Amino acid sequence: MRGGALRAVEVVAEALERIERADPVLCAFLEVWGGEALRRADEVDARVAAGERLPLAGVPIAVKGRHGLRTAGPLLTAGCVAVGATSVPGPGTPWQTWGLGARGRTVNPWRADRTPGGSSAGAAAAVAAGLVPLATGGDGAGSVRIPAAWCGVAGLKATGGLLPSPDRTGLAAPGVLARTAADATAWWRVVRPSSGADEAPAPDEAPARLPLSAVWSPDLGFARPDPEPVALARSAAGRLVDAGIVRLVRPPERLSLLDPAAAWTALRTPGADRTDARRVRAGNNRRLAGLFTGTDLLLTPTTPTAPHGHQGPNDVYSTALTWAFNVSGHPALSLPAGFGADGCPAGLQLVAPYGREGLLLAVAGEAERRGAGA
Template sequence: MVEEALDRVAHWDPVLHFIDTLDADGARARAARVDLRLPLAGVPFLIKARTPVRSPIITRLLAAGAIPLGTSTRARPGAVSQTFGWNGTDYTRNPWDLSRSPGGSSAGAAAAVAAGVVPIATGGDSAGSLRIPASFCGVVGFKGTAGRVPRPDGRSLAGLTIGGFIGGSLRDVVTATSVVSGPDRLDPGSLPAWPEPEFGAGPWKVAYRSALSPKPADSAVDAVVRASLATAGIVVQDSAFDWLPVDDAWQALRDLDAGQPVAPAAVSAAVDVRSRNSTALADLFGAVDVLVTPTTLSVAHGYDQHEENIIVGDLCWGFNVTGHPAVSVPVGLVDGLPVGAQVVAPHGRDDLALSVAAMLMKPLSLPGR
């Protein structure tokens, strides 16, 4: 499996530019001595660039027998919009259309999975960085409940960033998340170990929104997600939902996490937005099982047009502020480019989000692969 994956790296990386660093010799050496009794024995994967090597998501994958090939690209440090990838000399490209971005910041992860190079890749999600690239590339991106995957430095002050996976199948992503879940001495605030859940069959009560701010999803994207609900036989409930804009709140919390000065009034306002939106979601989930939205407002933008499209992930980042589980799955195409549906569930009910996502998901076949 590792040799096949390395062959695919050699074929695809010169075109897609998804590799940040490659360690072919190290991967072969690990594969030669892997214990075949381990749950992920021999499964090749990529690590998101700049992930600390002590991260539980990495050490637990290694302990389960998975084989890292190297690191995948992410956005350049300091970029305002992170929906792109950069390997040091060129932009990471979307395998569905080389003129388009794979999203970000887990750009290389999504491009490599969509191209069939690896079945899973690690990432982090503080504003949609797992879900946005999954949507752009027609694969799965899962951000569990805050604390689902332990972090190397414990939960951050603002708690925006959640570790997780991008994968070609929903079950692969769930299995990997289960393997790396559970308490860790580096993160005493992490949740208990998460047994891999079965996907329920419903019937489910679902709320749908094409917008969480004045900017709605493109009409064609909206239509594809609505059609996926109808095809799955899901009747959308008419449920009230009061949602406050999260732009300023997310920025204040992000600056807090980065150790930058934040005015006390801005922190107080951000905490208030988090509290009020969490309450609004609690009220919504008292009436329905999950909330479904398009993952992104549009399909993939140009590979170097991230700043002009900073709002594309508007439907994602509010759930980093509240910490709810959210998963993106492919549900169709617009103009030959993938469309993702996002499913959000109550805290701790990742299984609900995944169950509805399994009903909506339409596996996409990359032309020519």
């Protein structure tokens, strides 16, 4: 579009047509802004024709929920066109793992009887089904990474506090869902602090050395994941090793974090006693700081289970392996890790030191370039 081979109006119109065809089944959208999106695309075409440099000129995006435009400013400035608001959990879904779109319950694009994950349910479903290349998300306990894993796309949660967030608890961080690491990187280059719209790689987007050192943990020392998602994630980690992207190392001591469940709940509950939550956070932060002193990455399964049905998760919550990094604030990315026996995707979670989103994206990009992905 920047080169004039395509017009933003054409690209956005095609995205709106895909949404019109697919959304009656997926129910990924709360609202579709067809007329406004086409007007915005026409403005982008005029700006490009006038010589304005827009790094994401005419790229159709979806935003999470009806209030998603509040945090999409940098993307709109870069030339993106918001085509609609994606579904989030509705009333009566305390476990936050399926969305409620304008036409009904959001389904997993791979199996309609399974949830896409949540709370960025519609965002993941829309990206996985090819309706838009990018969708914004918010991740307070795994709400970007879990649906990314269960829908087979890439999902990045930024470092806690690095980007603006309406969440006053500090647990939720903005994120993105994308079909490729390159697309997720394009998002990061636009929204990262003090980067403007410069397309040059950030210093940590191109590792100076490969392979990077990584520690594998199937359970973080407290979770009880099912065998299949662990096996799929471990195989994905093995492909990164075989491709020369990472090398698995043994830490001096087995990584064993404190279960953050009660701490996360206390931090989210107004008026709750947070003494124990502060103890858990401090203890885990010390352990992770020690790990990252000599190691580049931590690898885990993204979720402890395969996608469950729309009736709910029963006794096993999908957040078991993700919300520790909302409490600690570390950036994390879910990478597609293959498919389970039920035909649904699984994810490999990559966790990095604070502020190293570019390192996570570089590893994901190398996995795609070297054929080490799912």
